[in-house]
Amino acid sequence: MQVETLKDVLHWTKEFHHHLSHCLSRGVNRQTDERARMLLNYLADHEQRLSKVVSEFETSGDAHVLNTWCYEYLQKSPIVRHQHCEVPFAKLDAAQIIDVIVDQHQQVIELYRYLSARADIPAAKELLETLESLEEHEIMRMVHSTHRFEDL
Template sequence: MEIKTFFDLIEWSRSLHAQLAQCLSHCAKLHHEERTAMLLEYLASCETAMEKMVAGFEHQADPKAAKTYVYDYIPHNPIKTHLDCDDHYAKMDADAISAEVIDFHEQVIELYRTLLRKAEIPEAAELMQLLLDMEENETKLLVRQLGRMDDL
């Protein structure tokens, strides 16, 4: 997907969370370790929830911000993660899966921070701040929950 506007960015971000959720859920059914399969299902549910949160921004974003162009500020491949669902996660252990999912979120956070710094109109800055706050808060919650799972 080519990202030209903030609306495109929101749709692209929503789509990334949806793809990751679908892949995690698919791999949960294939994983031979029950604990890791449960982790994959949990992560898939978190990604689905984040997809819905990001989708909400498509409807509530200020039209002026949503139509603002961002393509000059986004690297050609802004997020590096495994998005092809080829049973990738079914072959990994719980720690590696957790690390890769957290890394994905950290890349999204860094992209949002970069775009926030470069926002030229207040409406775009506000939109990026809201997206950044949501992503940071949900990632912190996810990290805490993953830590609790390790305690079990």
């Protein structure tokens, strides 16, 4: 996917969460640890919800802002490709699973932070900061919730 505008970044992020949800779901049936299976199910559902939230930004955002070009920024710092399905979630324990998920989300947060720091249009900067904050809060929420699985 060629990412040139903020709308493309949102579309990429929506697909990132959707694809990650799919990868997590695929690992559920192959996982032998019950706690890890529960975690994979929870994370897959959470990623699917995040995909829908980002989709709302993509469809209801200001067209002027969404059409802001960010191509030259991304040439210098390309976005990560969907590589998380290469991770064998079925073979990881709960702690390893959450480490992978946090790492994947940190890459998205860094992308938003990078683009926000270079945004010339205040509305674009605000959108990127909102998305960065959303990702940060969601990863904190996921990590907090996953700690509950350890208590089971």
